[in-house]
Amino acid sequence: MESYYLTDVGKVRTHxxxxxxxxxxxxxxxxxxxADGMGGHRxxxxxxxxxxxxxxKRFMQINSMGNKADAVNxxxxxxxxxxxxxxxxxxxHPDSTGMGTxxxxxxxxxxxxxxxxxxxxxxxxxxxxxxxKVTKDHTxxxxxxxxxxxxxxxxxxxxxxxxxxxxxxxxENAELDIFEVVDMDTVSGVLLCSDGLTNLVSDSQIEKVLIxxxxxxxxxxxxxxxxxxxRGGTDNISIAxxxxxxxxx
Numbered sequence: 001m002e003s004y005y006l007t008d009v010g011k012v013r014t015h016x017x018x019x020x021x022x023x024x025x026x027x028x029x030x031x032x033x034x035a036d037g038m039g040g041h042r043x044x045x046x047x048x049x050x051x052x053x054x055x056x057k058r059f060m061q062i063n064s065m066g067n068k069a070d071a072v073n074x075x076x077x078x079x080x081x082x083x084x085x086x087x088x089x090x091x092x093h094p095d096s097t098g099m100g101t102x103x104x105x106x107x108x109x110x111x112x113x114x115x116x117x118x119x120x121x122x123x124x125x126x127x128x129x130x131x132x133k134v135t136k137d138h139t140x141x142x143x144x145x146x147x148x149x150x151x152x153x154x155x156x157x158x159x160x161x162x163x164x165x166x167x168x169x170x171x172e173n174a175e176l177d178i179f180e181v182v183d184m185d186t187v188s189g190v191l192l193c194s195d196g197l198t199n200l201v202s203d204s205q206i207e208k209v210l211i212x213x214x215x216x217x218x219x220x221x222x223x224x225x226x227x228x229x230x231r232g233g234t235d236n237i238s239i240a241x242x243x244x245x246x247x248x249x
Contacts, residue, residue, distance in 0.1 A: 003030065004218040005240035008225055010196060011233030017044030018194050018238040019052040019101075023059050031059045032106040032240045036121050036194040038167065039099030046089065047101040047169055051082045055105065068112045072178055075105065075116050079168070079176045086169035100169030103176075104135060106190050108242065113181040113190070118174060119167050121238075122198055124206075125181055126189035131207035134179050138166035162195070190242040193224075196235035200228050210241070217243045 003024075009016040017037035024030050035051040037044030058078050065071045082103075090096045102119025115123040117135040120142075124133050136142065140163040144150040155161060168174055181187060189210055197206070201224065209215070209223050221239050228237050 001028070001030070001242060001244055002217040003032075003240070003242040004221045005032075005238070006221050006225055007236065007238040008229065008233070010236050011229055013236055015045065016236045017048055018196070018236040019045070019048035020192075020238040020240050021052050021056050022240050022242065023056055025060065025063070027064050027109070029065050029110075030106070030108040030190075030242055031055065032108075032190060032192050032242060033103065034121050034192045034194055034238045034240055035101045035103045035168075036119065036196070036236070036238065037099070037101040038164075039096060039169075043090075043093070043096035043099035044101065046096065047086050047099045050085050050089065051101050051103050051168060054078065054082045054085065065107060065109055068114070068180070071107055071109070071112065071114055075107065075114070075178060076176055079103065079116070079118070079174050083168050083172075083174035087172070090169065100167040102164070102194070103168055104192050106192055106240075106242070108190060108244075113184045113187060115179045115181070116176045118176055119164055120162070121192065121194045123179075124191040124193075124203075125187045126191065126207070126210055127183070127186045128188075129207075129211045131191070131203050131210065133203065134181060136177065138177075139164055162199075188243070188245050190244070192238075192240040194236060194238040196233075196237035197224060197228050197239060199235060200231040200233075217241055 035048035037048030104121040
């Protein structure tokens, strides 16, 4: 297995509010995390950093994630701890009122592959050279699509497409949506990204890069980043990719 992650300020924003990491323990269990912060006075980057730092620290403190039920409990417990940390920070720093962050997590062990998310940062798997989205965005337009009030095509260009319905730091209780990839043996890649990528590069374009066997894992991530910036780079961009093929060349 090979992995690579990258974050970039983009071409428009003055600073980067995203945080991203990939970690591996002694049992070759992988944790991938991306958080896309929000809030004035540069506090979005504080919120996202709290989220990624907390999860990374907790992951490296344990020897194994245990079974699937243990992992689900671990994800829920830690996300709730992160939410409390963000709320406490905002309470102690009045200029950071309204700070928060999205989060998307992938947890890969020998026995299971889990995703968790709050907000509109996305998790995908690559299965038989097809990119499939696992997570569901917590946005206003996605709720309207699910209700049948908007088509997916209309949602792409809706003026309120980035309005979040859920985020860490927004309410007292954090509700993480957790998804299991059942046919884990068919998965050749795990991708996490912030909406800075998906707003400018389509799933089919992302897929085309990821299935290019002439590129190494790091080259794929860099190429996606460059494509996004070439299209305007209107937001911060974060990408984390784990190849399960043991090398892509």
